[in-house]
Amino acid sequence: MMSLNTSSFVKNSISGVSMTQSQSLRLLSAKRPTVVAMVNGNGKPEQRNMSVSMDSAVKDVNAPVAVEVDGNEVDDKKQTTAVGGGVEDVYGEDSATEDHFITPWSVSVASGYSLLRDPHHNKGLAFTEKERDAHYLRGLLPPVVVNHDLQVKKMMHNIRQYQVPLQRYQAMMDLQERNERLFYKLLIENVEELLPIVYTPTVGEACQKYGSIFKTPQGLFISLKDKGKILEILKNWPQKKIQVIVVTDGERILGLGDLGCQGMGIPVGKLSLYTALGGIRPSACLPVTIDVGTNNEEMLNDEFYIGLRQRRASGQEYAELMSEFMSAVKQNYGEKVLIQFEDFANHNAFDLLEKYSTTHLVFNDDIQGTASVVLAGLISALKLVGGSLADHKFLFLGAGEAGTGIAELIALEISKQTGAPLDETRKKVWLVDSKGLIVKSRLNSLQHFKKPWAHDHEPVSKFLDAVKSIRPTVLIGSSGAGQTFTKDVVEAMASFNEKPIILALSNPTSQSECTAEQAYTWSEGRAIFASGSPFAPVEYNGKVYVSGQSNNAYIFPGFGLGLIISGAIRVHDDMLLAASEALAEQVTQEHFDNGLIYPPFTNIRKISAHIAAKVAAKVYELGLASRLPQPENLVAYAESCMYSPKYRNYR
Numbered sequence: 001m002m003s004l005n006t007s008s009f010v011k012n013s014i015s016g017v018s019m020t021q022s023q024s025l026r027l028l029s030a031k032r033p034t035v036v037a038m039v040n041g042n043g044k045p046e047q048r049n050m051s052v053s054m055d056s057a058v059k060d061v062n063a064p065v066a067v068e069v070d071g072n073e074v075d076d077k078k079q080t081t082a083v084g085g086g087v088e089d090v091y092g093e094d095s096a097t098e099d100h101f102i103t104p105w106s107v108s109v110a111s112g113y114s115l116l117r118d119p120h121h122n123k124g125l126a127f128t129e130k131e132r133d134a135h136y137l138r139g140l141l142p143p144v145v146v147n148h149d150l151q152v153k154k155m156m157h158n159i160r161q162y163q164v165p166l167q168r169y170q171a172m173m174d175l176q177e178r179n180e181r182l183f184y185k186l187l188i189e190n191v192e193e194l195l196p197i198v199y200t201p202t203v204g205e206a207c208q209k210y211g212s213i214f215k216t217p218q219g220l221f222i223s224l225k226d227k228g229k230i231l232e233i234l235k236n237w238p239q240k241k242i243q244v245i246v247v248t249d250g251e252r253i254l255g256l257g258d259l260g261c262q263g264m265g266i267p268v269g270k271l272s273l274y275t276a277l278g279g280i281r282p283s284a285c286l287p288v289t290i291d292v293g294t295n296n297e298e299m300l301n302d303e304f305y306i307g308l309r310q311r312r313a314s315g316q317e318y319a320e321l322m323s324e325f326m327s328a329v330k331q332n333y334g335e336k337v338l339i340q341f342e343d344f345a346n347h348n349a350f351d352l353l354e355k356y357s358t359t360h361l362v363f364n365d366d367i368q369g370t371a372s373v374v375l376a377g378l379i380s381a382l383k384l385v386g387g388s389l390a391d392h393k394f395l396f397l398g399a400g401e402a403g404t405g406i407a408e409l410i411a412l413e414i415s416k417q418t419g420a421p422l423d424e425t426r427k428k429v430w431l432v433d434s435k436g437l438i439v440k441s442r443l444n445s446l447q448h449f450k451k452p453w454a455h456d457h458e459p460v461s462k463f464l465d466a467v468k469s470i471r472p473t474v475l476i477g478s479s480g481a482g483q484t485f486t487k488d489v490v491e492a493m494a495s496f497n498e499k500p501i502i503l504a505l506s507n508p509t510s511q512s513e514c515t516a517e518q519a520y521t522w523s524e525g526r527a528i529f530a531s532g533s534p535f536a537p538v539e540y541n542g543k544v545y546v547s548g549q550s551n552n553a554y555i556f557p558g559f560g561l562g563l564i565i566s567g568a569i570r571v572h573d574d575m576l577l578a579a580s581e582a583l584a585e586q587v588t589q590e591h592f593d594n595g596l597i598y599p600p601f602t603n604i605r606k607i608s609a610h611i612a613a614k615v616a617a618k619v620y621e622l623g624l625a626s627r628l629p630q631p632e633n634l635v636a637y638a639e640s641c642m643y644s645p646k647y648r649n650y651r
């Protein structure tokens, strides 16, 4: 514990906040500190409940190490090593009974054993001979030194041994907690293979079982119990310079419904993609779950459930907690932190976005990210089916966040292209909810976000009848309910369209409106199909069909990067349109020839840089940028800003 003299990484790792102020702890010096990285700060030590002077540690490099407790200097060797090799129980940790109070404190230098257990700096077997000498790692590692590439090869080999996706997920999470740079190198270099593990569909199953597979906590949990203390909680997070927060309240996790506090898997997964796909530094990402209870009886009765065991708070109680969170975030991280709302239920999602879009840099991935990715897919699908957006007719199953969000962006784009007013262009878009086609006669009973879509038509209660009556060219599933694009529905689409566009967006795979195989088979190979969760290629009548993944993962990482590099202070719909156009531009003739309307994920970092550049350009154009002057080449600038998981050399 007292091996403070062994350092190049000085780390203040007081665990918990229970140290009293009188127990001030002072690190006076450290020998040979060549690089000083403080986990609790950005060059400045954290000084809330204790006073720790790291400055002196840097200046006085050759002085012997001593620690001061309550103002008394304590000799390192004397205190830690008792005669006979035992370690003196200076702080009573060993002698304390369960009823005694002790302070769980430790001051450590991230070298040696602790360096190997620090995921941000650990390199495992890739530590060089020189680093092993300089950082007290001798003997703590077997003799072999391997390079980063071999580590990737070995990890992929190991992960492929697991047949069960959830085991692969757990292996990936363990790696993230052990060696962050190896985790990201693996994910970036094997994105097509690993995306379905750290993201949909496996992350959905992980959330359902989060309590029983829970090991190391990831992200920040804020519950109703923390009312009045949210700012304090934000300060418990070790990183101070946060650029992106993904926050959920767990009420609508993918198409799986209310998973309460166990929704944490989603912000964690989304932020892994922010880093791997969009190049945001991992230390700048903060996953948050707001726990206001759950209405999921299964969770409430599950002995391994990790959240508050109560029914969801709503109304004023809910609004106040969210309001405190939003204020605390701005107070702690400033105006330019991006807050991504994720997997909130409809009734809160629209209200939160509307309420905070004028005061914060907020983005709702399910409303806006999904809209942008679908619009991109439609723009590129036009190359296969012909016509302009205005020539098409769209029918949605599902009139929630994704459905109405996409509908609005389509109407907006048509309006921009044709000059027709939004009220008119919206008439190209029809939505079906659980009560049937949304029509004028239902207007008074509709939730506010559905009202713009109530058009003149007689009531139609069955989805199949709506398909037959509207005769859309594009069918979009966004209801979260699986197997709703039945054989009859797909056959109807194929009967009045040469190339029906069918998007089954609901996640995870179990909630997909139909499978890729069903779409191709039932349309006799004519469908242009994409889905929210990935499907393997399908063989039909001797031809192989590769479907695209219409998932907001294409958009949010590059979109967020664009906001960050321009220092955006607000999100505007035109930025979403810019992102759609940028993504659609990345689809090549070769992709079209294979029936694809999205580029493969393999090149996603390049794609993200393009999206970021177009989004940033729009931010500058709209006068919403705070990073001035505008860089000349925004693509090159975006690329230069992206985090790379390459190992650093330690002196």
Ligand SMILES: O=C([O-])CC(=O)C(=O)O
Binding pocket: 200, 253, 254, 255, 343, 365, 366, 506, 507, 532, 551, 552
């Ligand atoms: O997470 C995903 O795969 C896409 C998404 O936002 C959702 O389904 O809620």
Ligand SMILES: [Mg+2]
Binding pocket: 254, 342, 343, 365, 366
């Ligand atoms: Mg989502």
